Amino acid sequence: MTTQNDTLLHVSNLKKHFPIYNRGILGKRVTNYVKAVDGVNFTISRGEVLGLVGESGCGKTTTGRTILRAETPTDGSIIFRDNDKGEIDLALLNREELRDVWRNIQLIFQDPYSSLNPRMTLEQIVGEPLHNYDVLKGGALRDRVAELLGLVGLRPEYMSRYPHAFSGGQRQRIGIARALALNPQMIICDEPVSALDVSIQAQILNLLQDLQAQFQLTYLFISHDLSVVRHLCHRVAVMYVGKIVEIASTEELFNNIQHPYCEALLSSAPTPDPRAKRKHVPLIGEVPDPANPPPGCYFHPRCLYAKEQCKAEPPLLREVKPGHWSACHFSEELSLGS
Amino acid sequence: MSDVLLEVNDLHVSFFLTEGIVRAVSGVSFQIERGKTLGIVGESGCGKSVTARAILNMVRPPGRIVSGEINYYGQSDTPIDLAKLDPHGAEIRRIRWGEISMIFQEPMTSLSPVHTIGNQMIEAIRLHMDMSKQDAAAHAVGLLARVGLAQPERLLTRYRHELSGGMRQRVMIAMALSCNPKLLIADEPTTAVDVTTQAQILNLMRDLQQEFGMAIIFITHALGVIAEVADHVVVMYLGEEAEVADVDTIYYKAAHPYTQALLRSIPRHDIKLDRLETIEGNVPDPMNMPDGCKFHPRCRHYDPGKCANPALLQIGEQHWSRCARAHEINPQLSRTEQPS
Numbered sequence: 001m002t003t004q005n006d007t008l009l010h011v012s013n014l015k016k017h018f019p020i021y022n023r024g025i026l027g028k029r030v031t032n033y034v035k036a037v038d039g040v041n042f043t044i045s046r047g048e049v050l051g052l053v054g055e056s057g058c059g060k061t062t063t064g065r066t067i068l069r070a071e072t073p074t075d076g077s078i079i080f081r082d083n084d085k086g087e088i089d090l091a092l093l094n095r096e097e098l099r100d101v102w103r104n105i106q107l108i109f110q111d112p113y114s115s116l117n118p119r120m121t122l123e124q125i126v127g128e129p130l131h132n133y134d135v136l137k138g139g140a141l142r143d144r145v146a147e148l149l150g151l152v153g154l155r156p157e158y159m160s161r162y163p164h165a166f167s168g169g170q171r172q173r174i175g176i177a178r179a180l181a182l183n184p185q186m187i188i189c190d191e192p193v194s195a196l197d198v199s200i201q202a203q204i205l206n207l208l209q210d211l212q213a214q215f216q217l218t219y220l221f222i223s224h225d226l227s228v229v230r231h232l233c234h235r236v237a238v239m240y241v242g243k244i245v246e247i248a249s250t251e252e253l254f255n256n257i258q259h260p261y262c263e264a265l266l267s268s269a270p271t272p273d274p275r276a277k278r279k280h281v282p283l284i285g286e287v288p289d290p291a292n293p294p295p296g297c298y299f300h301p302r303c304l305y306a307k308e309q310c311k312a313e314p315p316l317l318r319e320v321k322p323g324h325w326s327a328c329h330f331s332e333e334l335s336l337g338s
Numbered sequence: 339m340s341d342v343l344l345e346v347n348d349l350h351v352s353f354f355l356t357e358g359i360v361r362a363v364s365g366v367s368f369q370i371e372r373g374k375t376l377g378i379v380g381e382s383g384c385g386k387s388v389t390a391r392a393i394l395n396m397v398r399p400p401g402r403i404v405s406g407e408i409n410y411y412g413q414s415d416t417p418i419d420l421a422k423l424d425p426h427g428a429e430i431r432r433i434r435w436g437e438i439s440m441i442f443q444e445p446m447t448s449l450s451p452v453h454t455i456g457n458q459m460i461e462a463i464r465l466h467m468d469m470s471k472q473d474a475a476a477h478a479v480g481l482l483a484r485v486g487l488a489q490p491e492r493l494l495t496r497y498r499h500e501l502s503g504g505m506r507q508r509v510m511i512a513m514a515l516s517c518n519p520k521l522l523i524a525d526e527p528t529t530a531v532d533v534t535t536q537a538q539i540l541n542l543m544r545d546l547q548q549e550f551g552m553a554i555i556f557i558t559h560a561l562g563v564i565a566e567v568a569d570h571v572v573v574m575y576l577g578e579e580a581e582v583a584d585v586d587t588i589y590y591k592a593a594h595p596y597t598q599a600l601l602r603s604i605p606r607h608d609i610k611l612d613r614l615e616t617i618e619g620n621v622p623d624p625m626n627m628p629d630g631c632k633f634h635p636r637c638r639h640y641d642p643g644k645c646a647n648p649a650l651l652q653i654g655e656q657h658w659s660r661c662a663r664a665h666e667i668n669p670q671l672s673r674t675e676q677p678s
Contacts, residue, residue: 055532055533055534056532167620167621169620170620197381197382197559197621198381198559198561198600198603199381199599199600199603199616199617200620201603201604201605202603202604202605202614202615202616203616203617203618205614206613206616224532224533225605226533226607227562227606230605230606230610231605231611231614251610254607265533265534267537268533268534268536268537269537269607270536270537270540270560270562270563270565271566271606271607271608272561272562272564272565272589272604272606273565273608274565274566274585274586275586275589275590276565276608278566280537280541282538283538286502286504286505
């Protein structure tokens with residue numbers, strides 16, 4: 001994965017290990033690490049929507065938080081190509097420098113109820129980023145907030161109301177307006193539609209899609225829902241126990257699976273069609289503990305195709321076809337998902 | 339005995355709050371056959387969970403069953419009306435768990451934090467079946483093994499916090515099956531678990547249904563799950579059934595605008611879609627429901643002259659729709675059948 005000119009973000013060998021402490025009579029000792037993110041590599045181009053998908057505990061949210069530097073990475077680099085400052089490694093920045101970067105990277109949260117301050121009006125919530133960075137003041141700020149509310153499909157007259165007056169879908173729109181306020185170069189969306197009802201989910205997905213097209217936005221879209229990811233993303237990365245196991249363009253990934261875990265994941269997703277032929281690839285057992293992962297390939301104890309090599313040798317993420325990367329020793333030999 | 343196991347007729351459940359009355363379920367009727375799976379699908383606030391609780395006469399105050407019948411054909415052809423039973427009486431307590439059991443969305447809160455899995459299971463079994471403690475323990479071990487849990491003997495001594503989400507839901511299923519129920523009510527049983535665990539649990543429930551022959555009422559908001567598990571489907575909206583039919587009809591010949599719109603609004607992992615259709619607006623406030631057809635403010639087929647007060651119309655042999663224009667609006671062609 002080489003850094004090209006249109007690359008906005010280049011994450012390489014990103015690690016985030018959380019220490020596990022043992023409090024004994026001799027004080028606090030680190031006994032082990034939860035390897036939440038364990039050597040993740042990917043790039044996002046300008047104007048691209050990259051989906052980061054996996055089950056709970058796979059490290060997708062921690063990856064997003066570490067890129068934002070809400071967590072300090074244990075290792076690795078996060079090269080961000082800023083419009084003004086050129087290439088910067090987010091992993092090395094201190095708090096003050098980060099403040100500048102955060103203008104350009106914004107976050108949309110999963111829970112539209114806890115992510116908005118109930119004591120602030122819409123004007124204050126959406127205008128807060130503009131105010132914090134001293135971009136606009138007074139009437140100009142109000143005009144910009146009105147414009148942002150219009151963009152996300154809310155009436156500007158709502159500006160003086162508080163979040164409790166709004167439904168879940170409307171609150172998610174408020175969160176999106178806030179994320180757009182500073183014209184960021186990248187938005188990290190962490191499960192933005194998971195808490196919403198079916199009929200509202202479609203409205204928000206369409207809004208995110210429209211805004212992306214209108215402003216050529218770049219999204220890192222974190223989700224557990226394969227249907228949502230297929231619908232919205234240009235490329236998809238699948239994570240399992242802190243590592244990316246497969247990454248490819250969306251249609252390539254869904255039509256031409258190269259990793260046994262992704263095959264099992266996709267076959268587990270229910271299809272809203274009673275005539276669809278079920279081809280469940282059953283997954284036995286549970287996701288391993290990220291503090292004590294198995295040796296070799298982390299997926300081998302549950303893999304239908306595991307061989308001796310898989311038990312000893314951790315597979316590297318490698319390009320098995322142009323633009324299609326898979327972390328399986330036997331991607332070429334297996335014909336999966338058919 | 340007839341094929342019908344449970345029949346709900348014109349059920350009304352209301353919650354009497356200080357702010358007003360919320361009619362959570364207003365006139366729902368459906369039936370479920372022995373050994374079959376009925377899916378109840380709808381968005382939050384549509385009354386699907388309240389309906390399930392009403393079947394077991396477990397609606398909590400300030401809510402109560404206002405009217406309607408819940409005829410349960412358990413032992414004979416003379417039904418017991420569960421809605422008329424004393425919610426704390428001996429009869430309903432025998433039927434709950436003994437004949438009709440229920441599993442919930444969050445297995446964490448349905449298991450006791452201070453009792454071992456074994457104690458909870460043995461107590462439930464001995465309440466409903468005449469068994470010694472040893473026999474009940476052996477029965478529990480057999481059930482835990484049957485739902486695919488490893489080392490069931492050791493599991494009896496564990497507490498709920500020692501288990502993963504998927505394991506807890508399996509324990510709940512084992513408990514729910516412990517008295518050979520005739521009906522299992524599953525309220526969003528896989529909503530809190532991951533998709534691979536969900537597939538395991540759905541497979542397990544399918545296998546267990548074939549083995550034990552119980553009927554299942556499966557409540558969910560996920561249309562994908564309903565398509566996989568249900569024989570018949572009730573689509574609910576604001577406390578009423580919008581449409582009732584067999585699963586194939588719901589997905590291929592839906593005749594209610596809400597069902598049609600729901601199916602077109604979901605993203606799919608199996609086919610590429612360019613754009614989702616949306617249902618405009620929000621689910622109305624339950625205190626302030628629209629007059630006439632409850633879906634009319636969001637319906638694109640609304641005609642003020644025709645849609646005054648739609649009744650549940652029978653439009654096919656096993657197909658009902660609460661839409662006054664059900665005969666006019668074209669049955670939706672499924673996406674897979676649409677020419678691309």
